[in-house]
Amino acid sequence: MRNALIVTVGYIYDPANPPKPTQEQRTRLDGVTEELIEANAPGDPDNPPLTDVELATAFRSGDIRDLRQRLGLSQSTFAQRFGVNLRTLQEWEQGRRAPDQIARSYLRVISLDPDAVARALAAA
Numbered sequence: 001m002r003n004a005l006i007v008t009v010g011y012i013y014d015p016a017n018p019p020k021p022t023q024e025q026r027t028r029l030d031g032v033t034e035e036l037i038e039a040n041a042p043g044d045p046d047n048p049p050l051t052d053v054e055l056a057t058a059f060r061s062g063d064i065r066d067l068r069q070r071l072g073l074s075q076s077t078f079a080q081r082f083g084v085n086l087r088t089l090q091e092w093e094q095g096r097r098a099p100d101q102i103a104r105s106y107l108r109v110i111s112l113d114p115d116a117v118a119r120a121l122a123a124a
Contacts, residue, residue: 059098059104061093061095061098064089064092065093081118082117
């Protein structure tokens with residue numbers, strides 16, 4: 001087995017002293033248009049554009065806030081009624097975290113029939 005050298009390079013971004021692009025980088029960036037971005041996006045293996053289905057089902061942090069407000073519930077009441085950790089709910093609403101697939105499914109069920117979910121949880 002060959003010996004391998006692994007090097008880890010750390011970088012801490014300092015917003016008070018952001019990196020400045022070189023003149024060459026600035027010139028290249030100035031030539032980038034929305035049309036060029038759109039034309040090159042499908043070929044980007046690291047970040048392919050979302051399909052229409054993916055866009056339609058994508059998580060939006062405002063959706064949870066809208067659901068909660070539609071139900072007329074505070075964050076703490078929503079969290080308590082539906083068994084969601086309050087801090088997790090706050091992070092979802094603020095976009096710091098996104099619910100996983102199971103949580104998104106649960107939120108969808110809540111949006112479709114919140115009373116049935118509350119009754120089922122109360123009976124458990």
